[in-house]
Amino acid sequence: MKYDGFLSRRQFLKGSLVLAAGGLTVPFPLKAAGSSLKSSLSVFRDPDPFDATVGAVRLLGGMGIFVPRGSRVLIKPNIGWDRRVEQAANTHPEVVRALIELCREAGAARVQILDRTCNDARRCYRTSGIQEMVEKLSDRSVSLDFVNENRFRNVGIPRGLAVREWPLIWEAFEADVIINVPIAKHHSIGGLTLGMKNLMGIMGGNRGKFHWGIGQKLADLTSAIMPPLTVLDASRILVRNGPTGGRLEDVKVLNLVAASADPVAIDAFGTTLFGKVPGDLSSVTAGYKMGLGEMDLSKVRIIEG
Amino acid sequence: MRRLRILSQWTFGLFFLFLFFNTRYTGEDVIPYPVNAFFTIDALAGITAMAAGRKIILFFWPLILLIPFTILFGRFFCGWICPLGGSLDIVGRKSRNRSPSPTGTFYPVKDIALLILLVASLFAVNLSGLVDPLSILIRGLAMGVVHPLEKSVHILFDTAWRLGGPVTSVTEPAYGYLRDHVLSFELPVFRYGVLFLGFLLVLVLLEIRERRFWCRNLCPLGALLGILSSRTPFGLSIEKSGCTACGRCPETCRMGAIEGKNKQKIRKRDCILCYDCVESCETQAIRHTAVPGGTRDAGPVLPLSRRAFFGALGAGVLLPLTAGRSARPDALPASVIRPPGAVPEDRFVGLCLRCGECMRVCLTNGLQPTLFEAGAEAMWTPRLVSRIGYCEYSCTLCGQVCPTGAIRNLDKVTKRRVHIGIAMIMKDRCIPFVKPQECLVCEEHCPTPEKAIVFDDVPVQGPEGPVIIKRPRVLPDLCIGCGICEYKCPVQSESAIVIVRDGEDREKG
Numbered sequence: 001m002k003y004d005g006f007l008s009r010r011q012f013l014k015g016s017l018v019l020a021a022g023g024l025t026v027p028f029p030l031k032a033a034g035s036s037l038k039s040s041l042s043v044f045r046d047p048d049p050f051d052a053t054v055g056a057v058r059l060l061g062g063m064g065i066f067v068p069r070g071s072r073v074l075i076k077p078n079i080g081w082d083r084r085v086e087q088a089a090n091t092h093p094e095v096v097r098a099l100i101e102l103c104r105e106a107g108a109a110r111v112q113i114l115d116r117t118c119n120d121a122r123r124c125y126r127t128s129g130i131q132e133m134v135e136k137l138s139d140r141s142v143s144l145d146f147v148n149e150n151r152f153r154n155v156g157i158p159r160g161l162a163v164r165e166w167p168l169i170w171e172a173f174e175a176d177v178i179i180n181v182p183i184a185k186h187h188s189i190g191g192l193t194l195g196m197k198n199l200m201g202i203m204g205g206n207r208g209k210f211h212w213g214i215g216q217k218l219a220d221l222t223s224a225i226m227p228p229l230t231v232l233d234a235s236r237i238l239v240r241n242g243p244t245g246g247r248l249e250d251v252k253v254l255n256l257v258a259a260s261a262d263p264v265a266i267d268a269f270g271t272t273l274f275g276k277v278p279g280d281l282s283s284v285t286a287g288y289k290m291g292l293g294e295m296d297l298s299k300v301r302i303i304e305g
Numbered sequence: 306m307r308r309l310r311i312l313s314q315w316t317f318g319l320f321f322l323f324l325f326f327n328t329r330y331t332g333e334d335v336i337p338y339p340v341n342a343f344f345t346i347d348a349l350a351g352i353t354a355m356a357a358g359r360k361i362i363l364f365f366w367p368l369i370l371l372i373p374f375t376i377l378f379g380r381f382f383c384g385w386i387c388p389l390g391g392s393l394d395i396v397g398r399k400s401r402n403r404s405p406s407p408t409g410t411f412y413p414v415k416d417i418a419l420l421i422l423l424v425a426s427l428f429a430v431n432l433s434g435l436v437d438p439l440s441i442l443i444r445g446l447a448m449g450v451v452h453p454l455e456k457s458v459h460i461l462f463d464t465a466w467r468l469g470g471p472v473t474s475v476t477e478p479a480y481g482y483l484r485d486h487v488l489s490f491e492l493p494v495f496r497y498g499v500l501f502l503g504f505l506l507v508l509v510l511l512e513i514r515e516r517r518f519w520c521r522n523l524c525p526l527g528a529l530l531g532i533l534s535s536r537t538p539f540g541l542s543i544e545k546s547g548c549t550a551c552g553r554c555p556e557t558c559r560m561g562a563i564e565g566k567n568k569q570k571i572r573k574r575d576c577i578l579c580y581d582c583v584e585s586c587e588t589q590a591i592r593h594t595a596v597p598g599g600t601r602d603a604g605p606v607l608p609l610s611r612r613a614f615f616g617a618l619g620a621g622v623l624l625p626l627t628a629g630r631s632a633r634p635d636a637l638p639a640s641v642i643r644p645p646g647a648v649p650e651d652r653f654v655g656l657c658l659r660c661g662e663c664m665r666v667c668l669t670n671g672l673q674p675t676l677f678e679a680g681a682e683a684m685w686t687p688r689l690v691s692r693i694g695y696c697e698y699s700c701t702l703c704g705q706v707c708p709t710g711a712i713r714n715l716d717k718v719t720k721r722r723v724h725i726g727i728a729m730i731m732k733d734r735c736i737p738f739v740k741p742q743e744c745l746v747c748e749e750h751c752p753t754p755e756k757a758i759v760f761d762d763v764p765v766q767g768p769e770g771p772v773i774i775k776r777p778r779v780l781p782d783l784c785i786g787c788g789i790c791e792y793k794c795p796v797q798s799e800s801a802i803v804i805v806r807d808g809e810d811r812e813k814g
Contacts, residue, residue: 244749
């Protein structure tokens with residue numbers, strides 16, 4: 001596997017920022033990972049979410065192939081809710097910590113963690129345990145930041161069928177690598193919230209409207225961002241009353257973390273954790289039709305550990 | 306003593322600002338500072354709230370020290386402690402008008418206002434917060450000053466950021482520091498903010514006319530403390546034998562409390578013990594006298610004409626009787642959502658000081674001042690406007706900062722169960738009701754562990770034939786009225802799901 005597109009993307013974006021400042025829309029250059037590479041997906045089972053995450057990334061070939069030395073990494077966990085770790089509404093802090101460690105090992109220059117939360121961001125960061133985890137690292141190259149609501153930039157979605165452009169947080173343009181770290185949860189209309197839905201956390205604008213016909217829109221958004229790595233936290237999943245949760249009886253412990261470079265394949269795999277099939281999730285189907293990745297799990301190389 | 310007084314004013318002023326600044330969420334569920342501490346010695350707020358709220362409020366216990374000390378020594382609160390008085394002194398220093406006008410036209414206003422407030426509070430109507438100096442200052446700062454101040458900072462740094470280039474290497478770290486440590490987490494916006502700012506500005510501008518114009522003529526807390534200290538045995542007075550009638554002290558007095566050309570004397574009800582006159586007196590004739598006889602010629606306790614006195618009494622009685630809602634307690638509009646833990650409405654309006662602490666501390670900026678929405682007598686009381694900000698499920702800050710218990714201080718577990726209203730779906734606007742389109746945003750954000758919004762499968766006519774879509778429905782027993790659904794509803798302008806007051810829990814406080 002070769003992932004040599006990142007740096008050039010960053011350079012391209014930096015050049016485009018001049019245009020963006022003038023109010024123009026910046027397209028992310030497309031990198032159709034799913035279509036040109038045979039999809040691989042790793043699954044690692046371990047009661048310790050940290051070890052499970054390290055295991056899943058190692059099975060894929062290690063963080064080095066996603067994070068070039070000296071690069072700036074944006075980790076996007078789900079920190080959307082003012083809920084505690086055991087309530088399974090946010091990504092497990094240990095999963096995030098594992099990714100930070102792996103990025104540092106790979107020689108990342110800077111790791112930034114953020115989410116545009118649904119509840120009060122300060123409460124979310126704190127209650128989720130992620131703030132405490134980052135503070136304990138006390139590493140100046142690792143930061144947990146709040147989204148500045150005044151600093152969104154439009155991204156063009158040239159292949160979008162339902163959405164042609166949308167504002168994103170500016171940090172997404174500055175990063176060399178975006179690592180998407182969703183937690184697998186029940187979600188009423190979408191059925192589930194997995195990787196593609198988690199990308200909404202770097203969106204600006206009126207995200208509520210985005211929910212009207214959300215499947216295709218999520219696929220469009222994914223086509224613009226194409227996160228090189230998605231790590232699905234299924235150490236514990238929320239099976240009812242998602243995505244907010246709050247009842248421990250709605251939480252199911254799976255002790256599992258999955259990872260893939262294919263944003264469609266990982267969501268397709270995620271559906272199976274809830275006893276569903278990939279076709280049940282409209283975003284998976286839409287993403288597959290756009291050629292963003294593979295939804296037929298029999299065609300995905302699943303590496304278990 | 307004068308220096309000590311100035312030091313005291315600065316100390317209390319800065320302490321006030323420190324508490325004001327820390328009236329915010331800092332990552333702890335419980336605010337670590339007693340941010341409402343100044344109100345414990347606000348005699349006007351304490352007396353009217355207890356009278357109107359019909360209960361002893363232990364929060365005000367320091368008044369049992371302040372009141373005797375005021376009777377003994379005078380209005381030291383006004384001269385040494387009051388942060389509004391101190392602020393006015395800063396601007397008033399520059400006031401050119403030095404001519405003392407001890408008892409001007411406006412002089413009786415504060416006593417009339419005090420009488421009205423006291424009488425009205427006996428009828429369970431508490432309007433003291435509208436004119437209480439601490440409430441004015443907190444409200445003015447929180448709702449009038451913070452927004453324009455911080456907005457200009459944001460604009461400055463955002464402009465620098467847009468320009469880009471080397472400037473941002475300086476501005477961005479500075480901005481980051483300000484955002485982390487100084488500025489509000491999100492820029493607060495308040496309805497009627499310009500009124501609060503304007504009120505403060507008027508008080509400042511009145512300093513041009515007279516130093517401490519507000520304190521001399523208008524402040525009802527000053528009037529109350531003045532009445533208490535009008536017979537003070539230990540106040541400052543001028544020794545006749547030493548006085549040369551040089552005329553310096555009346556000119557120095559910021560309160561216009563020294564009268565008479567030849568036989569000068571200090572009106573104790575107006576003296577705030579600033580010690581400027583003591584400093585100015587060349588013969589050291591002004592000192593504390595411990596003789597009760599010194600108060601023999603102190604004048605009336607309440608310097609009002611009989612007409613003004615009975616007029617004020619009458620107004621105090623009439624006000625509660627004519628104010629709209631006391632006549633019809635059930636007439637509170639459905640849209641006026643009180644904060645979680647608010648006591649029943651009549652008691653709430655009686656206890657609320659309109660100080661704005663709850664609105665300042667509200668995480669989401671959802672608590673907003675009412676103008677006439679809840680009745681004229683409830684002006685500037687807090688109300689949750691969910692379209693501006695919702696009630697955060699696990700947040701209990703407003704109850705923590707409320708001085709009088711108008712909003713009870715609930716623990717997190719209790720608060721999550723308090724119904725402050727109920728969500729109603731507006732079926733003429735809600736997307737799945739007006740078109741064959743699903744929308745889930747209200748249900749998605751609903752914070753109750755078992756969702757208070759559920760979906761019904763409904764067959765409708767789609768563009769390509771019949772389809773089944775999900776339509777939201779509110780479960781009244783589970784909905785607590787937090788308003789996050791109204792806040793997040795993607796329908797533009799008016800939300801398609803709104804919180805109404807029905808079903809609110811207003812336990813006795």
